Amino acid sequence: MENLEEKGTRTDLGPDAIRALRGGHSRAAFARMLGVTPLTVYRWELPESAPQARRPRGRVAQSLRQLLEGGGLSGVSRLPSLSRQELSAEESARLQPCLELLKRAEWRAAEEALLSLLASGVLRSPGARALAAVGLSHLQRWGREDSRGALATLLPHLGEAEMGLLPEWVELQVHALAANLYASPDGKLLDAGRSDAHVARAEVLMLGRPDADATCLVRMAQMWSAFYLGDAERLARYSGRVAEALTEVNIPALRLLAEDLCAHEEALRGEATQATRRFRDVAQGAARLGYAFLEARNLAFLAQRRLEEACEPEEALLLVRRAREAAYGGRMARGFSFIFAARAEAEALLRLARFTEAEAVLDEADAVVAELSWTPLNLSITRAKLWLTTNKPSELRRLAAKLATHDGPVQRALTSAYALFVEAAADLSDGLTQRAAEGFATAGMRGMELGGWPYLRRECLLYETAARAYAGQRDEGRAVLRRARTFLERMPSAWHSALLHRFEGVLLTLDGRTREARELLEASLGTFRLSGDVCMAASTRILLARLARHEGDPAAAELVSASEAELRRLGMPLPPDFTPPATPSLRMGSTAAQGAFASTCLGAEALVVPFERLSVRGIGAPRIQRELLGVLEGLFPGSAPRLEEVDSQGRITLLAGTGSLPATDEVEFGDGCGRRLRVGVAGPLPADGRALLTALSRLSGFALEVAALRGFAAVEEVVEAPSLHAQLSSTEEPDLDAELPGFIAASPSMKRLRAELARLSASRSTVIVTGESGAGKEVVARALHVLSTRAQRPYVAFNCAAVPRELFEGQLFGYRRGAFTGAASDHPGVLRAAHGGTLFLDEIGELPLDVQPKLLRVLENGEVFPLGETRPVEVDVRVVAATHRDLSQLVREGRFREDLYYRLHVVPVRVPPLRERREDVLALARHFVRQLTPEGQQPPQLGPDALAALMSHAWPGNVRELRNVIERSMAYGPLPAVLGAEQMRIAG
Numbered sequence: 001m002e003n004l005e006e007k008g009t010r011t012d013l014g015p016d017a018i019r020a021l022r023g024g025h026s027r028a029a030f031a032r033m034l035g036v037t038p039l040t041v042y043r044w045e046l047p048e049s050a051p052q053a054r055r056p057r058g059r060v061a062q063s064l065r066q067l068l069e070g071g072g073l074s075g076v077s078r079l080p081s082l083s084r085q086e087l088s089a090e091e092s093a094r095l096q097p098c099l100e101l102l103k104r105a106e107w108r109a110a111e112e113a114l115l116s117l118l119a120s121g122v123l124r125s126p127g128a129r130a131l132a133a134v135g136l137s138h139l140q141r142w143g144r145e146d147s148r149g150a151l152a153t154l155l156p157h158l159g160e161a162e163m164g165l166l167p168e169w170v171e172l173q174v175h176a177l178a179a180n181l182y183a184s185p186d187g188k189l190l191d192a193g194r195s196d197a198h199v200a201r202a203e204v205l206m207l208g209r210p211d212a213d214a215t216c217l218v219r220m221a222q223m224w225s226a227f228y229l230g231d232a233e234r235l236a237r238y239s240g241r242v243a244e245a246l247t248e249v250n251i252p253a254l255r256l257l258a259e260d261l262c263a264h265e266e267a268l269r270g271e272a273t274q275a276t277r278r279f280r281d282v283a284q285g286a287a288r289l290g291y292a293f294l295e296a297r298n299l300a301f302l303a304q305r306r307l308e309e310a311c312e313p314e315e316a317l318l319l320v321r322r323a324r325e326a327a328y329g330g331r332m333a334r335g336f337s338f339i340f341a342a343r344a345e346a347e348a349l350l351r352l353a354r355f356t357e358a359e360a361v362l363d364e365a366d367a368v369v370a371e372l373s374w375t376p377l378n379l380s381i382t383r384a385k386l387w388l389t390t391n392k393p394s395e396l397r398r399l400a401a402k403l404a405t406h407d408g409p410v411q412r413a414l415t416s417a418y419a420l421f422v423e424a425a426a427d428l429s430d431g432l433t434q435r436a437a438e439g440f441a442t443a444g445m446r447g448m449e450l451g452g453w454p455y456l457r458r459e460c461l462l463y464e465t466a467a468r469a470y471a472g473q474r475d476e477g478r479a480v481l482r483r484a485r486t487f488l489e490r491m492p493s494a495w496h497s498a499l500l501h502r503f504e505g506v507l508l509t510l511d512g513r514t515r516e517a518r519e520l521l522e523a524s525l526g527t528f529r530l531s532g533d534v535c536m537a538a539s540t541r542i543l544l545a546r547l548a549r550h551e552g553d554p555a556a557a558e559l560v561s562a563s564e565a566e567l568r569r570l571g572m573p574l575p576p577d578f579t580p581p582a583t584p585s586l587r588m589g590s591t592a593a594q595g596a597f598a599s600t601c602l603g604a605e606a607l608v609v610p611f612e613r614l615s616v617r618g619i620g621a622p623r624i625q626r627e628l629l630g631v632l633e634g635l636f637p638g639s640a641p642r643l644e645e646v647d648s649q650g651r652i653t654l655l656a657g658t659g660s661l662p663a664t665d666e667v668e669f670g671d672g673c674g675r676r677l678r679v680g681v682a683g684p685l686p687a688d689g690r691a692l693l694t695a696l697s698r699l700s701g702f703a704l705e706v707a708a709l710r711g712f713a714a715v716e717e718v719v720e721a722p723s724l725h726a727q728l729s730s731t732e733e734p735d736l737d738a739e740l741p742g743f744i745a746a747s748p749s750m751k752r753l754r755a756e757l758a759r760l761s762a763s764r765s766t767v768i769v770t771g772e773s774g775a776g777k778e779v780v781a782r783a784l785h786v787l788s789t790r791a792q793r794p795y796v797a798f799n800c801a802a803v804p805r806e807l808f809e810g811q812l813f814g815y816r817r818g819a820f821t822g823a824a825s826d827h828p829g830v831l832r833a834a835h836g837g838t839l840f841l842d843e844i845g846e847l848p849l850d851v852q853p854k855l856l857r858v859l860e861n862g863e864v865f866p867l868g869e870t871r872p873v874e875v876d877v878r879v880v881a882a883t884h885r886d887l888s889q890l891v892r893e894g895r896f897r898e899d900l901y902y903r904l905h906v907v908p909v910r911v912p913p914l915r916e917r918r919e920d921v922l923a924l925a926r927h928f929v930r931q932l933t934p935e936g937q938q939p940p941q942l943g944p945d946a947l948a949a950l951m952s953h954a955w956p957g958n959v960r961e962l963r964n965v966i967e968r969s970m971a972y973g974p975l976p977a978v979l980g981a982e983q984m985r986i987a988g
Ligand SMILES: Nc1ncnc2c1ncn2[C@@H]1O[C@H](COP(=O)(O)OP(=O)(O)OP(=O)(O)O)[C@@H](O)[C@H]1O
Pocket: 742, 743, 744, 745, 771, 772, 773, 774, 775, 776, 777, 778, 779, 780, 842, 883, 884, 924, 927, 959, 960, 963
């Protein structure tokens, strides 16, 4: 193609000449006449010093010269002379406070102020009105994630900017913002060409007046358009430029936005640690500033990153919940944050085997993707994992087809690469392992061709390893395994490392290297169990059980069937059975799946799995500490390991474990960052126990140092709630309230509930407590009483389901002697018995219809009519009712009076089922163990396998079932030092 433009050549066809020639024609029309693009014309018109300025050359230059000589384009007037009108002093003074509000991300206040300014008519000049529109548009884009609304607001002023009617500094704001709006993730708006044109215009305007904030905005537009286009070459060109521009930015909200983009850039370059740190900083900064959308979005990203670091799913759910609360608190539309939050939530739910919920979350997010004409690729890996786990190949194929035919502009090429990945996942799910392996390889290659995309490539490498192993392609499997390992070195993720360990275990099984296979599978299981990944733990456990069967372990048959039952219960398919070559290797050490560390013979061999666990890349300091204690609990059951910090004065702080028993052995070590730690155990150790303790503590010291150097150490601080595994390793008192010693509340939802009960303390209002049977409704009712100002007065419980119909009224309202046959003496009734205090009416749904109006009268007037009395008796009772039934349904069926229903629902309180608050499981278990231990005896510890079993059970019978399990496990014989899974005998 002929070169039509040249940089920096001085010609007679300078910008003024071109503008003059173009006259009143639009650039597009002028460009059409000359057979060039509007952008080319635009560049001709830039001042010579502009980096993007070009000069006409060759054939086009010739035509232009002819035109020039001939007096220009016939019949076309010259460009009008520019009349830029500055803002008046009053306009500037009025706008200034609004702009300040915007800088502090006070969107709502800024919006009100700007709208009322526009409505008041005081903004007369085009510049002032454009500036107000820029402000409104800015808050729509970055305060509410509404790019379409933002562009609609800005559009009328783009023309004014083009015509040179606005003061240059306002025009600059218009172009910088427009560049960003055309670079937004909205498929209906994304237009890199337009974005570039506005960038170029803004750059010209900045030539004479450097503006750090506008420069940053312009760099952001360039980076975002590269990102949303999925254009690797562009990405490389603009990479690092936002970070550069950021150093000069002073506006707090803009700084955060730019930091957020830098975090994405880092994540894309595979600098996961740095990205996590940045996401956390942005989330915290946004929270401080009250910048809801950004806080929410970063919390969602953080949740995703923490899941990669194998955090507990509950922790991610907590982050997502906080994201949602932040978002809705900020009146957020269903935008991109929503989608990111949903992705992390679905991933966490998947790990908890809550498949239906995960699917529903993804469906809702997909609807938002469609509304925004965005690419569906962001949710596709999570979807693929979900359908792989639940074995739905046809759903996978449908998704692959949808991705392949997606034709929106956002990351189009990349979307088709994801389609290949999902198609390969469908093949894997269908058992077409060889085809799947090729598919994953192709998808990964496509990612490479498109310029990197590490997230896709990581998944491809991992699943290709699995597919090769399942296909029995051992050599190819080993080769891709090596590549995956190297990849994870650069982009660490504890969860992916654990998955890779599992696939490596399968490859080693096929090689007949069963001992090594077992070690890796145990290491993988250890991480999955500790991180609460129910699905992955279950599917790894069965591999171990089968390996044990192959090795001739007598307990294996039972283990296999238990593992199969577990998978069935979870709704997961059985993985293929890998049979090692005929000669079984010598069995040494542990009984494979019985528990990761049930080792009978200590020595060098016992160190392999612990070393693997402590060397997983990408885990943070708190996790390493817990891993260490988990490992010690496994190696030395019942030894009550503890970890303490020793300060320079020799003072001790307990970090994890129990400090109640005197230590029989202790080892001190450093964490490489100046802290001295001490690990101790109680009880006798085997002969080489101390050497093991020393080796493991040294290794933990190194791991802690590496975590600190790589920046993982501080990441967990962002989560306020205690992590699940802090509970796992802690044998301290669960979260007890001095006023409510029998009320366990470790989960955020129960803590909130407890706080709510405390707030109701002074109220007399009727409370209705709902929740499944055994969830703890009565416990809540009692807590309400204890916390209330009535605590010193009576608490009376009355179960409406337990009293025969004919005695009901008398029991409730009381009677006079002789009121009916058999009434031999006066009876006050439970309402009067509770006078001054609280009456708990359990199973209120069973209240007979004819008694209901009488109870209503008590609630409304505080009057009771005892049977046989002629006058009502006044009572002062607070009624707390409870039911596990849907009372509104009973109302619809005519079995419960509507007026009473509304009277009871003054303050509804819901007790969540235990499966929705798994953080409470261990706290409750420990509480019951202590409660049921006879006085004078030491309560037993819960063994690691028992903890895992407790955590993976679904608890359909709620807290009552949990209490029964603990009670049964302690019922037989003398109390053991450690309660194991075997004693628990939790129903599958
Ligand atoms: N938060 C808690 N802390 C300590 N113990 C609890 C807690 N929640 C429930 N429990 C115990 O669990 C068992 C069942 O609780 P509760 O009787 O309150 O359940 P419920 O919802 O009223 O059941 P139902 O609907 O069958 O009447 C009791 O032994 C109770 O002490």
